[in-house]
Amino acid sequence: MMEILSLLGTGFGVVFQPTNLFLVLLGTTLGTLFGALPGLGPINGVAILLPICYTMGLPVDSSLIMLAGIYYGAEFGGRISSILLNVPGDAGAVFTCLDGYPMAQKGFAGPALAISGIASFIGGSISIVGLTFFAPMLASIAIHFGPSEYFVLMVFAFATISALMGSNPIKSLVGVVIGLLIGVVGVDATTGVLRFTFGEAELYDGFEFLIVIVGFFAVSEVMLMLEHHSSEDFEMPKVTRVYVTMKEIMYCKWTMLRSSIIGFIVGVLPGTGASIASAVSYTIAQKISDKEGTFGKGDIRGVAAPESANNACAGGAMIPMLTLGVPGSGTTAVLLGALMLYNVNPGPMLFVEQPLLVWGLIASMYVGNIMLLVINLPLVKIFTKILQVPYWLLVPCVTVLAFVGVYSVNFSTFALLLSIILGVLGYFLRKLHFSMATVILGFVLGKIMEDNLRRGFAISGGEIGIFFQGTINAVLWGMTLFILFVPMIAKIISKKYALGK
Amino acid sequence: MSKSFRLVTSLAAIVALSSALNAFEVSKPVCLAPAKPGGGFDLTCRLASNSFSASKTIAKPMTVNFMPGGVGAVAYNHVIGQRSNDAEMIVAASTGSALNIAQGKFGANYTVDSVKWVAAVGADYGAVIVRADAKWNTLSEMIVDLKANPKGFALGSGGSIGSQDWMKAAIIAKLAGINPKDMKYVAFEGGGEALTALLGNHIQIYPGDIAEFSGQLSSGKYKVLAILSDERLPGQMANIPTAKEQGYDAVWRIWRGFYVGPKVTDEQYNYWVDKFKKLSQTEEFAKERELRGLYPFTLVGKEYQTFMQEEEKKFKALAQEAGLIQ
């Protein structure tokens, strides 16, 4: 314990050098910007800045501090366009749209932005504390997650979707299936067989997440905005207040705490990411808290849940990266690449061989997280001004930024065409009341689920028993049953309670 | 409009003519890494870019651009289709690219002769990695066990059937007399995931790449039973035996190199060949190569082109043997 604190102290020594402090500020600010701009997320941000850092000759610790700032800064900033425009700023902010946008439409853009800022801060803080004290321990638990455990984890995640099913379960199911099908496209991870790539080399790696959210959210949103804008009774949403009350914060406290922990755990597991973290925390929050059916219509807890989770996930994802040299998410994969570019070999010895690098990074996250809160809360007022920007300027702006983001992933116009095709599909899905949230969930979870199911079978030689072996699997199956039957149990309990009265 | 256009075209013609009179020299050299920043191809490009400028072999700084997709398939198609005469640009490639070309995964009509191969600049080698507490201490102990119980141990690596990671597993299986189709193989997303699975004992044998693995070497969590190189590697790897010296003819080299578009003129191609020839003799190059964990493996110009044709033939045969292609 004392040892950790003294190491953290030396880390702060690294961060409080003026250059590094400036880089934390620059990284987090740029990150917020990348997150806020629709179509640009942490992966683009880090990927764009990495070559620049390297070419400018920044030392490795400074580079890493700044790139990490972009990462968690982006998770902070992604909420802004989700809430104001219904266009997620990045992958982790898809679920922030569900309640954030309705809140803004009702005139509560200010509180939604403020609570999501606070939720992001809490999620970030909890995960950094976790990273500081439990990194090696959690890493050793994470390695026990083999293919069978990942598969059961995905079963659990799918079980939480039942909360999203809503009034039309058939259409929600179709949404899940469409999402899963989009995930099928590309080279099969096990056999190398090309699945539905139509001979296009650009489809070998499947649909890039960004193409999917830009298509389903930005492009189709633009089409919907046109209709909304053309209707007779169109008026700009009002902004009532630009702060959040203490009462509202306290109302969300359990949601934020629970979602932070979920996000952190999902982050620690290699191969998952902010999109899964926010999705699962949202659906769980809805399962547990949505007694009046207000989720999806502008419930403040529906904003707090995904935002605390995606920030907590960013902190958690650092653990496998720093302790095992394995990426915990798409962005940490690029961060790992950054280390290798600097001839730092990531691996279990990193903590021992590069203590200043590791602890400098961790300390910088404390500083950066506070900076983000301080930058973001006063800016809420300015952000809400976006709602007053006339559509003839706003819509083209959003479109161009989203397209630059898609283009910068692969430097290909084919990706632009794909996102337009998905946008048209998304337009019809949304007009016909299919749930986009289930489509995204299917897309996010499907590939991990299929790959790990088949890996599990490959290991067991086709025996199904492997998915029921071990403590972790038992716990996960238990959680799955619990989440499926919570509403039923809750109903029985409340009935008894009512009778008792 | 038409007047100014004519002026422009005639100007362009003059520019083209004057440059043809002088010997070719790059003005904005670019190295295209067919992957995301930070990946293996990025490292390959940085090796070229850094050592070209450090050794002053090329005066103009070389920028690194990225074009991820299909382990290089997108870039290969792009170069042949749209940038076939772009002499400013070299593109990074590796053993994996050759494997994919041989299996027709870069396009059914494309072969290694669809582009011009300039130079190979270094290599990594396959390695057989197991957990530190595994009961095997030598390759032959492991092979004997594997032979006795082919389904008893899972091999896992970071690539699908037919990929360069899978090939190493197939080689190991063949050593134990197992048909690669019948081995127990688990494909992960990248070597990192496979290594974690090894640590968690979900798989028992990880056929990896030794330089890529070097960061883990001193952690004490793994054992390297053999390196799949012709001779022992220097430095930190000096006391790890090769498979060959343990009596198994298994070599797997992961080379890294560059190609240019097919319509680049002979003069321009020779320019690059010449520059790489010069570069490979400098100390700066040797230092940069070592920093990136690569071992010496230099082939330039025609030699490299011929080598690529042999690789293609060899990989085609391997893929046919495994039933991957007809």
Next chain:
Amino acid sequence: MIDRLFGVFLLLLGIYVIYGGLSMVVPFSYDPLGPKTFPVVLGVLLSALSLIIIAKPEGAHFPQSKTMLNTVLIVLLLIVYALSFNFLGFLLATALLVFFMSRIFKGTTKQALGSAIGVSLSVYVLFGVLLDVALPMGTLFSGLLGGAS
């Protein structure tokens, strides 16, 4: 009606996925499921669900013809943008896109012109210059700039 038509589209998609899944050539696989099972199951599921939608469609409200026409126009604009991006270059293609979109969203010609110039230039400066993202200059102009693109 549109709901039912979309149901038919989903049904066709489902059948195509089943067909595509079954016609994959798989040399061999290390797991009993292989790459085919998952898509085929999804295709069957999609087809079955779409039959329910076809049988029991819901009403859907699509906008009047004028707005619908504008929606189609926007999609066409975006497609033209994507296709002409490399040829016209980022600046010109973006300026044109922004101009027409701005007009469709009821901006005056002046406002549209202002947005076109403002948005394309500021995005170019931010990404192309400051962040060094390689945005295309346009093959159309490459002759003017001496061949480098």
